[in-house]
Amino acid sequence: xxSVVTKDNLEAGIGYWHKKTTWPxxxxxxxxxxxxxxxxxxxxxxxxxxxxxxxxKWKAIRPKPKQFVYRRGLERLAxxxxxxxxxxxxNNGHDPDLATVGWEQLSTFFNVAVSIKSVASPVFASKxxxxxxxxxxVVVDTKAVGIRxxxxxxxxxxxxxxxxxxxxxxxxxxxxxxxxEPVTPGYPWATKITELCLIGRRVSH
Numbered sequence: 001x002x003s004v005v006t007k008d009n010l011e012a013g014i015g016y017w018h019k020k021t022t023w024p025x026x027x028x029x030x031x032x033x034x035x036x037x038x039x040x041x042x043x044x045x046x047x048x049x050x051x052x053x054x055x056x057k058w059k060a061i062r063p064k065p066k067q068f069v070y071r072r073g074l075e076r077l078a079x080x081x082x083x084x085x086x087x088x089x090x091n092n093g094h095d096p097d098l099a100t101v102g103w104e105q106l107s108t109f110f111n112v113a114v115s116i117k118s119v120a121s122p123v124f125a126s127k128x129x130x131x132x133x134x135x136x137x138v139v140v141d142t143k144a145v146g147i148r149x150x151x152x153x154x155x156x157x158x159x160x161x162x163x164x165x166x167x168x169x170x171x172x173x174x175x176x177x178x179x180x181e182p183v184t185p186g187y188p189w190a191t192k193i194t195e196l197c198l199i200g201r202r203v204s205h
Contacts, residue, residue, distance in 0.1 A: 012200030043081035122151035134188035
């Protein structure tokens with residue numbers, strides 16, 4: 001079965017990121033540092049206010065009004081925080097990562113995220129969950145990656161491709177050189193590389 005996680009796809013994805021987008025040159029290295037700090041006190045009201053702004057910048061909220069998502073998120077914040085803590089507990093206090101976590105640990109958490117915007121597309125939920133557990137959730141969108149629905153199956157394929165890749169460390173070194181600055185501890189190599197490989201495959205065909 002064809003694997004998306006390859007050096008050629010990664011390099012194509014990096015090239016697209018740098019040449020065809022206005023996305024941060026550091027592949028969100030500084031953003032992840034900020035997200036980790038924001039989450040230190042749990043998923044509280046202050047956290048949610050900041051996250052909504054990031055979701056807006058990532059174009060995950062449209063066509064809904066920002067206030068609509070903000071209000072519905074507040075209504076589900078306690079449940080989202082509860083599920084977040086359950087996942088951390090099951091992973092001995094550590095963030096889950098794509099290589100080792102199973103979908104059964106993540107599914108309820110993801111469904112709570114879906115219920116906030118309440119649309120068929122998984123784009124919003126994938127980005128919100130990625131902001132909370134960046135090492136476990138691969139970001140999707142309709143332009144660069146091309147997915148509109150079926151996130152569970154998409155996630156499972158990404159996990160399989162990452163686990164089966166025998167050159168993971170080489171791919172990490174490729175992306176590390178592209179970041180070209182000290183990398184934030186906990187940087188989500190698996191999901192970011194997989195995302196870039198998906199982008200690279202799409203733009204190369």
